[in-house]
Structure formats: C-alpha cells, structure tokens
Amino acid sequence: MKKDIAITVLASAAYLLLCIVLVGFKTEQLFLVAFFNILYYASPGSRKFITGFSVFILYWVIFDFMKAFPNYRYNAVHIESLYRAEKYLFGIHTNGTVITPNEFWLQHQSVFLDAMSGFFYLCWVPVPLLFAGYLFYKNRDQFLQFSLTFFLVNMIGFVVYYVYPAAPPWYVQQYGFLFNAWTPGNTAGLHRFDELFGVHVFQSLYAKSSNVFAAMPSLHASYLAVVLYYSIKSRMTIVSILAAVIMLGIWFSAVYTSHHYILDVLAGIICAIAGIALFQKLIARNGRTRLLFDGILYRIV
Numbered sequence: 001m002k003k004d005i006a007i008t009v010l011a012s013a014a015y016l017l018l019c020i021v022l023v024g025f026k027t028e029q030l031f032l033v034a035f036f037n038i039l040y041y042a043s044p045g046s047r048k049f050i051t052g053f054s055v056f057i058l059y060w061v062i063f064d065f066m067k068a069f070p071n072y073r074y075n076a077v078h079i080e081s082l083y084r085a086e087k088y089l090f091g092i093h094t095n096g097t098v099i100t101p102n103e104f105w106l107q108h109q110s111v112f113l114d115a116m117s118g119f120f121y122l123c124w125v126p127v128p129l130l131f132a133g134y135l136f137y138k139n140r141d142q143f144l145q146f147s148l149t150f151f152l153v154n155m156i157g158f159v160v161y162y163v164y165p166a167a168p169p170w171y172v173q174q175y176g177f178l179f180n181a182w183t184p185g186n187t188a189g190l191h192r193f194d195e196l197f198g199v200h201v202f203q204s205l206y207a208k209s210s211n212v213f214a215a216m217p218s219l220h221a222s223y224l225a226v227v228l229y230y231s232i233k234s235r236m237t238i239v240s241i242l243a244a245v246i247m248l249g250i251w252f253s254a255v256y257t258s259h260h261y262i263l264d265v266l267a268g269i270i271c272a273i274a275g276i277a278l279f280q281k282l283i284a285r286n287g288r289t290r291l292l293f294d295g296i297l298y299r300i301v
Contacts, residue, residue, distance in 0.1 A: 004040075008036075008037055008040060012033045012036070012037060015029070015033065015061065016029060016030070016033060018065070019064075022065050022067075022068035023064060023065060023067045023068055032057070032060075036050055036054075036057065048299070048300045049136065049300075051299050051300050052136055052140070052143060052144065052147065052300040053132070053136075053147075055147040055148060055150070055151050056129065056132070056147065056150070056151075058151065059150070059151055059154050062154075062155075062158070063154075063158075066158070066161075066211060066214075067211070070181070070211050070213070071161050071162045071165040071211055071213060071214060072165050072179070072181055072211075072213050074162055074165075075162065075163065075164070075165050076165070077165040077166065077167055077179050077213045078164060078165065078166045078167065078216070079166075079167040079171065079172065079177050079178075079179060080172075080177040082166050082167070082215075082216070082261065082263065083100065083169075083172050083177070083261075085263060086100050086101075086102075086169075086261040086262060086263055087099070087100050089262075089263070090261075090262045090263075092104045100169065100261070101255050101261075101262055102169040102173075102255060102258045102261065103173075105189075105255065105256045105258070106173070106189075106258065109189075109192070111196065113256055114189070114192040114193055114196055115193065115196060115197075116249065116253070117189065117190070117193065117249075117252070117253035117256050117257050118190055118192075118193025118194075118196075118197075118201075118202070118253075119193075119249075120246060120249035120250050120252075120253045121190060121193075121202070121220070121250065121253050121254075121257070122201070123224075123246050123249075123250065124220050124223060124224075124250060125223070127223075127224065127227060127243070127246060128150060128223050128224070128226070128227050131146070131227050131230070131231070131239070131243075132146060132147055132150075134239075135230070135234070136300075138234075139234060140297060140300055141297060142230060142233070142234050143300075144293065144296060144297050144300065145230070145279070145283070146226065146227075146230045148279060148293070149226055149229075149230070149275055149276055149279045150223070150226055152275045152278060152279050153219070153222050153223075153226055153271055153272050153274075153275030153276070154219060154222075156271050156274055156275050157217050157219045157222065157268070157271050160216065160217055160267070160271070161211070161214040161216075164216055165213045165214070166213060166214070166215045166216035166264070167179075167212070167213055167215060168188070168212065168215035168258070168259055168260060168261075168264075169188075169215075169258040169259070169260065169261055170186055170188035170189075170258040170259065171183065171186075171212065171213075173258060174186070183212050183213075184207070184212070185206040185207055185212055186206060186212065187202040187203055187205075187206045188257050188258045188259050189256060189257030189258050189259070190202040190206075190257050190259070191203065215259070215260055215261070215264050216261075216263070216264045216267050217264060217267030217268040217270070217271045218254055218259075218260040218264040218265050218267065218268035219268055219271070220250050220254050220259070220260065220265075220268065221247075221250065221251055221254060221260070221264070221265040221266075221267075221268030221269055221272070222268040222269070222271050222272040222275075223250075223272075224243055224246050224247035224250055225247055225268075225269060225272035225273070226272050226275070226276065227243045227247075228240060228243040228244055228247055229272075229276050231243050251265050
C-alpha cells in the first residue's frame, strides 16, 4: 500500500506540474486527479475499474498536452491542396460549376439534418466509453483489447496530425487558403444545433480544441469503427447494429457540418483498420506483447 501511495502521489504531482508548465492550470485537471485517486483507494473493485480506464485517461492527457506542441510548427499546413483533391475526387457538378460535398451541404441545410448531426456528434466519445464500461463488467479480456486498440488508433492518428497538418473545410470557407496560426476552434455547422436547442454544447467543446489543423485523419470516423469491430467480435448483435448506425451518422455529419472532408473520413477509417489489425497481430504473434497484455489484465480481473 505504501508503494501504491508513493506512486500515485508522485504521478499526480508530476501531472499537475506538467499541466502548469505546458498548458496552464485548469480546475478540470485537479478534478481528474481527485477522481482517479478516490476510485483507486475507495475499494478493490473501484481500483480495478480506474486502473483499466487509465488507458482513456492517458489518451486524454496526451490530447490535452498537444496544445503545447501545435503541429503547424513542424510541417506546413495543407489547405488548398486538400481542398483541390477533395473537389477532384468527390466534386459535385451543379449550376455549371464543381463544388465539394461540404459546399453542397452548405446550400442544402435542413433543421432535421442539423439536429441529427448534432446528436450523432455527441456520441463520438460517450458511446466508446459506455461500450468500454459494458465490456469491463462483461469480458475483461475484450475490454482491455478494445481499450488498447482505441489508444493505438489515437496514437496513429496523432502521428498523422504532425506528419500531415491539414485545415478543415470550415477553415477554407471562412479564411480561404491563407494560413493563420492563431485561428481559434470553431463549431462550424454544429453551431446550428446549439442555436436550435438554445444550448452551448459544441461552442464549449470546440473552444477547447487542441489544434484546428488536425482534420486529417478524422478520429470522429475512427472511434465507432473500433466499437463496431469489437461488438461484432463479442457477438453483440444489437450493439453492433446501433454502433453501425451511429458510425454512419457520424461519417455523414462530419461532412455535412464542414468539420471534415470525405478524404478525412476515409483516412479515419483507414486509421481504425490499421490500429485494429496491428493490435491483433501484436497480440496473436508477439509473445512478449501477449505477456505484457496478460500482466495488465491480471491487474484488473
């Protein structure tokens, strides 16, 4: 127990110190530390739960710290080239001109699609977390596989963010092809959902965006694909159907709201497939990786 206390205290202090140095102190950081420590010491069951979900906490910490290292510092941001590629591959001919699918939907908005897109986008993170929680109590082995695959998919996506910084469609619509490093996060078409229901959900979320030039790949497109794979693998028919519907809804909403190009969505799908395939290969064929996996699994069973 003394060793556990020392490790958690040092880890908590190190995290808060890094927050202050890298991104500035925020009350939610203190809440995260308190939440982790309370569950870790509350009971043996809650300790296993928070230990298992530490994978998601680590993902969030890395995502948050990316604010300190914006990808446009390391590679040129792709703005016009991506827009031109989207128009070339998926352009829609209308009124004697060619427009991107995002521009097409800007001209064909509807209250129903605004509401639907907002609801689907709200499922982006909660559904994977709820699915993980369900797996935790149903099948710890599948829970850990899902969690680590989720983490791996994100790490692949984050690497691509830095290798290929890319502006989203709404950026071109508002700023053209000129690069502006100080562009704030933007709700794009999701502001219509906020206005429709008189809320500030997406305004609050996108005000905390780590980097607006991280449109490629669309991890929005990745998450439910991972959920779908593991729900099928776990033979959860109803969950698989729901995951497929939400996944398709998010893919459409990403384009409809001008948050992503179709190319971004396709890249997100490829990212999910690559993460799933790589993790399954590591578990199946690498003895050391499997041994490490079993060691982590032992901590949460």
